[in-house]
Each structure stands twice: as C-alpha cells, then as structure tokens.
Amino acid sequence: MEEEKRTVRAVERALDVLSCFTGKSEWGLSEIAAQIGLHKSTVHRLLATLEDRGFVIRDEATEKYRLGLRILELSANLSREDDPSVVLLPDMERLRDEIGETVSLYVRDRNERVRIQAVQSSQAIRRVATVGVRLPLSVGASSKVLLAFDDPSVRNAAMADPSWPASVEKDKFIRQLDEIRERGYATSFEEREPGAAAVSAPIIGRSGKLVAALAVSGPSNRLTPDVMHDHAAAIMEAARRMGQRLG
Amino acid sequence: MEEEKRTVRAVERALDVLSCFTGKSEWGLSEIAAQIGLHKSTVHRLLATLEDRGFVIRDEATEKYRLGLRILELSANLSREDDPSVVLLPDMERLRDEIGETVSLYVRDRNERVRIQAVQSSQAIRRVATVGVRLPLSVGASSKVLLAFDDPSVRNAAMADPSWPASVEKDKFIRQLDEIRERGYATSFEEREPGAAAVSAPIIGRSGKLVAALAVSGPSNRLTPDVMHDHAAAIMEAARRMGQRLG
DNA sequence: TACACAGTTTCATAGAATGAAACGAGGGAA
DNA sequence: TTCCCTCGTTTCATTCTATGAAACTGTGTA
Incomplete structure (x- = not known):
C-alpha cells in the first residue's frame, strides 16, 4: 500500500x-x-x-x-535500422505472397501486445490490420505465442493483471501454453473477433530469446482449422528464418 | 513581457x-x-x-x-480517412511512376514544414525521404510554395521567427514568392542540401485554401533546372487534380 | 585504491498546480 | 426575440506538489 x-x-x-x-x-x-x-x-x-x-x-x-x-x-524516430518492423518487412511480404493472407508482427509491451508491422492481403475479403494497435494478451493466437515462448514470469504477470478476464481459466490456459510450446505454433478461431482466425509462430533471436510473434490472419471461412494446420509448417519456417536475421 | x-x-x-x-x-x-x-x-x-x-x-x-x-x-490514430496523406497516396505513386523520382507531401506546421507522406523513387541513386521530419520554411522548393500560396500573414510570421536565417533577405524573398505565385510552381537547386534538387506545386482544396505542397525531388545531376521545368506542367496538373480530390 | 560518472533517493521549502466559481460566447428551442 | 444550456476561458486563494541540493549507490576505469 x-x-x-x-x-x-x-x-x-x-x-x-x-x-x-x-x-x-x-x-x-x-x-x-x-x-x-x-x-x-x-x-x-x-x-x-x-x-x-x-x-x-x-x-x-x-x-x-x-x-x-x-x-x-x-x-519517425521510433525505429532504428535494426528494428524488427523494418528488417523483417521483406520476409513478411514474401510470406503474404505465399499464403495470400494478411501477415502481422506483434511484440509484447507489458501486459498487452502491440502490432508493430503488418502487410495486407490483397484479397477482396481480408483482415485489415492497423499498425500500432494494442490488444489483450489473453486472447488470440499471437498472444499465446508471446506468453508460451517467453519466461514463465511473463505469463504469471499477465494473468495477475486486473485486466485478465475471469472467463479465461488460468490453469487450463497454462496447459494450453505448454502444448503450444511443444507444437511450435498457436492458432485461434473466432477467439477475439467473430469471423476471424489466425496462426502464429514465435520469432526467436540468435540469443535464444523471444523477440516477436509472427501471425497470419484472415476470415474464418478461408482460414479453417484444417487450412491453418496446413500452413503451420511454412509459417514456423518463416519465423525461424526471421529470427536468424535479427542481431 | x-x-x-x-x-x-x-x-x-x-x-x-x-x-x-x-x-x-x-x-x-x-x-x-x-x-x-x-x-x-x-x-x-x-x-x-x-x-x-x-x-x-x-x-x-x-x-x-x-x-x-x-x-x-x-x-496510428493520427490520420483520419480524409487525411491528405492517405487520400493522395495513390496519386503520389502514379506521379512517382510517371517521373521516376521521389515524391513528397509537405504541410506547414507553425513556422516549419513537415513531410507527411512520401513515395520513394525506385532508382538506385535516389533521395530517401523520411515521413515526419521537420524542415525550415526558409529554404527548399516546397517551403516557398507553402509560403507563396498561403495568406500573406503566414509568410510574415515565418520571416519574423527568430529561426529565420539572416542570409535569406526578406524583401528579395517576398519578390521571389510573388513570381512563384504567378508561375504556379517553385524549384530549388542544391538549396537546402548539396546534390539535391526539387520541384514543388501547391495543392489547393475545393474551398480555395492551400492544403499542402507536392514535391518531386532527386539528385541535382538528374534533376537539372531544364529537366525540372519540363516536369513542371505535369506536377502542377497532378497537384491540381489532387486538390479536387480533397473534401 | 581512488576516482569519475551515471543513476537513485531523500527531504525541507517555495511556489506551482489545483479546482471552485464566475464569466463570456455561441447554439438551439420555444 | 428571449431564455436556457453547454462549452470553453479566466481568475484567484489555498494547499499540496514539484523542485533541486545534497547525499548515496553502483559500476567501470585509471
């Protein structure tokens, strides 16, 4: 007190x-x-x-x-030359062209996540992603990646935050994170936003520490669970390469 | 006091x-x-x-x-849907493709100008333009446009600012602005930055008020005075159309 | 070991930020 | 028109808050 x-x-x-x-x-x-x-x-x-x-x-x-x-x-002075949002942009564009859906980059900022970069799908029906928006860490594929692959103290702090929704049961959530860490990627289906789905994989720097979460998102009728699992390998591989690119 | x-x-x-x-x-x-x-x-x-x-x-x-x-x-919440930097981006890209040099958009903010949008030339040697930078109103093609086509009180305030360089003689400068207003565009040749040159034309909204300055800039060996005057008509026409597009 | 320098904390005091209240200026509505 | 109602502006006495000197910690370096 x-x-x-x-x-x-x-x-x-x-x-x-x-x-x-x-x-x-x-x-x-x-x-x-x-x-x-x-x-x-x-x-x-x-x-x-x-x-x-x-x-x-x-x-x-x-x-x-x-x-x-x-x-x-x-x-304009927010990002340096070695900023992930600058360095990884070409890789994100390549992934977008490969999969055809919007690709976003998220980092954790305290107990929230922030979209620091996005390249839009060119499809007519697409998810529009604004750079800079803040989203909760309790829902969404990249939230789970950001919590699963970082230090356990991070997820504890996030779940202790007053903003953590009671509807997300903590012990069940932790088990979910464990599975994701084993599997290497996370998905979400109409979790935060109705009609939207996403796959996310961790970008881990050379030092072995989590830097960001790479996410592919789109309408849930195109990104069905099956389709997402088909894309998972490519997304994980892209995220792995992006991690190597970082200092 | x-x-x-x-x-x-x-x-x-x-x-x-x-x-x-x-x-x-x-x-x-x-x-x-x-x-x-x-x-x-x-x-x-x-x-x-x-x-x-x-x-x-x-x-x-x-x-x-x-x-x-x-x-x-x-x-992210800086610009609205009707923001010039959003609305005019396609036109700027078209002009860039037509001329092949970097195209920028400037607005006046008090006694400075701010680059609120830019599309880069794809040429190997090109001017790189950072969005958000602040530049003085005393030098550069678009400075002169922003002062020539706005209310006279604006240029008076700018010249009365303590930052106004003594090297820019005021009465001579005012005559220069008068010429620019008649001609409809301004140029600069290695004025603010050695090796750089620019052409600029006013973007005037439907209400008849100056909104922004459109500028084409590049290395001074490509953008020679002759070349710039050849481009002037196209730039003025593009700026005129952009003005009509604004609310 | 001593020194230099960057960052942190404490604390008494001045004076700066505060908020209640009054004021002025539109803008509807009747 | 006149009468509210609301929004923004200004004033001013009071108190609480921001201040800066100084002491302190820690880290790296000569």
Whole structure:
C-alpha cells in the first residue's frame, strides 16, 4: 500500500489526456475532462501546454482537439535500422505472397501486445490490420505465442493483471501454453473477433530469446482449422528464418 | 513581457524530454538533463512518469532510454480517412511512376514544414525521404510554395521567427514568392542540401485554401533546372487534380 | 585504491498546480 | 426575440506538489 510514487502527477495527467486520442481522434475539452475525471480548468491548462508544444492541435472547423504532427515526428524516430518492423518487412511480404493472407508482427509491451508491422492481403475479403494497435494478451493466437515462448514470469504477470478476464481459466490456459510450446505454433478461431482466425509462430533471436510473434490472419471461412494446420509448417519456417536475421 | 502563461511547467518539461527523441533515439538521463538544462533528479522523475505511461522505455542492453510503443499507438490514430496523406497516396505513386523520382507531401506546421507522406523513387541513386521530419520554411522548393500560396500573414510570421536565417533577405524573398505565385510552381537547386534538387506545386482544396505542397525531388545531376521545368506542367496538373480530390 | 560518472533517493521549502466559481460566447428551442 | 444550456476561458486563494541540493549507490576505469 505504501507504494511510494516517484512520478509527477501533472505529467501523468497530461499523458492520460494524450492517450485519449487512441481510438477516437477528435475530443472536446469537457469530453476529455469527463473521461479522465478531471476538472475542466485543469484539462484546459494541460491541453494548452500540449498544444503549445505541438502535441495536439485544434481542428479549425470543429474547434475540437486532435493529435498534432509532433507525434508523427516522434514516430519517425521510433525505429532504428535494426528494428524488427523494418528488417523483417521483406520476409513478411514474401510470406503474404505465399499464403495470400494478411501477415502481422506483434511484440509484447507489458501486459498487452502491440502490432508493430503488418502487410495486407490483397484479397477482396481480408483482415485489415492497423499498425500500432494494442490488444489483450489473453486472447488470440499471437498472444499465446508471446506468453508460451517467453519466461514463465511473463505469463504469471499477465494473468495477475486486473485486466485478465475471469472467463479465461488460468490453469487450463497454462496447459494450453505448454502444448503450444511443444507444437511450435498457436492458432485461434473466432477467439477475439467473430469471423476471424489466425496462426502464429514465435520469432526467436540468435540469443535464444523471444523477440516477436509472427501471425497470419484472415476470415474464418478461408482460414479453417484444417487450412491453418496446413500452413503451420511454412509459417514456423518463416519465423525461424526471421529470427536468424535479427542481431 | 507580461505574457501570462497558461501552461503547466512540469508538463512542458516532460514534453521537452520527449522531444529530445527526435533526431537521436537513445539518451541517458544525465545527457537529457544537460540538453534541456534541468537537474538530474527532475529529469529522473519525469522519465519515470513517461516510462510508467509507456511513452519511453529503457533499452535492456544499454540501460538508456528510447521511445516507447505508446507513440506508435498514437501515431496510428493520427490520420483520419480524409487525411491528405492517405487520400493522395495513390496519386503520389502514379506521379512517382510517371517521373521516376521521389515524391513528397509537405504541410506547414507553425513556422516549419513537415513531410507527411512520401513515395520513394525506385532508382538506385535516389533521395530517401523520411515521413515526419521537420524542415525550415526558409529554404527548399516546397517551403516557398507553402509560403507563396498561403495568406500573406503566414509568410510574415515565418520571416519574423527568430529561426529565420539572416542570409535569406526578406524583401528579395517576398519578390521571389510573388513570381512563384504567378508561375504556379517553385524549384530549388542544391538549396537546402548539396546534390539535391526539387520541384514543388501547391495543392489547393475545393474551398480555395492551400492544403499542402507536392514535391518531386532527386539528385541535382538528374534533376537539372531544364529537366525540372519540363516536369513542371505535369506536377502542377497532378497537384491540381489532387486538390479536387480533397473534401 | 581512488576516482569519475551515471543513476537513485531523500527531504525541507517555495511556489506551482489545483479546482471552485464566475464569466463570456455561441447554439438551439420555444 | 428571449431564455436556457453547454462549452470553453479566466481568475484567484489555498494547499499540496514539484523542485533541486545534497547525499548515496553502483559500476567501470585509471
């Protein structure tokens, strides 16, 4: 209980204001105040500061706030030359062309996963994958890969998180992860999203540590369980090669 | 002098810390403190807050700080469906294929310009253009377009900015902008960067207001003044069509 | 062993961030 | 028109919070 905070409250609040802009791109001042539970005048000052530094701007037409271009500038400096999302892009495109479905790359960020790269299927009916989205670690093929092939402490922390859904029974889930680690890949069928399915395999770097999860996803009527198992070998092999490519 | 500040100091400082990560992606704590002119312990607290919210992370190997994936998440929500950088991408690719050089899209952000979209030339020797970079409004073809075709108050503000270089004489520059407005396009030859040249034309929306500058750039031995003038008509026409496409 | 340097923690104090309240400015509705 | 209702802005007294000096830890190096 005595969790000594070494953080700055005003900054925390400002970052919470910024984080509002994930999911909804246009916010009014009072709307944000209600969302975070702060007083209007506080939010007003925070937004003024964020605007001054170019992190948010006001849409001239609607008078509402949206993200500023400083975010774009920062995101340009997010990845280095040796970043998986850059290095592995050609391999992902090759796999997409081979299988014909959308290919994504996920990494774990605390108790969530983030899609750091995606190449879209060119098929008419396809899964559209946005780079940058955050998804829970409790469901989905690549979630299970990210938990199965990392240190056990990682999955323990994830399952201890308050966001962990009670519907996912922990002991059963752990057994599932054990199977996946043996088999070398994970699948999901209409698990997180109705009508969608995915196969995922671990990308393990030269040091032997898990780096990311490679996932192939598509509509569940094309990616039936049988089809997914047919693709599994190719996906695992691609993931293995990608791991070797990393420093 | 009595400029009443309506901003929050702690937040300003935190955002300045974040802004350090444009240009250099790895920083140590003391390094940042020296850069911004703050005490170590202050920066320590700010970084702890930024890290807590996922805006920065510590590189496990180097123990230094780098940007966190929350920035990626925010940048995913930066653009809407009607965003020029999304809507105009196909047109930009078409122009790139027609001319064979890198095509960029710039917008003005206060007294700077930002490259919000780019499609690369496939030629071996080419200009590589990073999306998100900030450049001065005082030099370069698209700078001149952004100032020539916007409200005169914009160019006045830009020239009054302390960052405006003394080497660019103001009255001469204004005359140059007048010529560009008549001609309909601007060029630059080894102006900002040695060995590089560019042609730029304004993208004007249906409302008649300047939205962005379209630029074609490449090595100055390929994009000679003559070649650039030959391309000008096609670029202006492409920009005109792109303007019509916007809401 | 001593030194230098990066990061962490503590703590008294100043002053900065806060939020209640009042204010101004549209925008509908009647 | 007039009357709300809501949104954003500004003010200001109060207190709690951010601050920075200093001490401390740890790691690498001369």
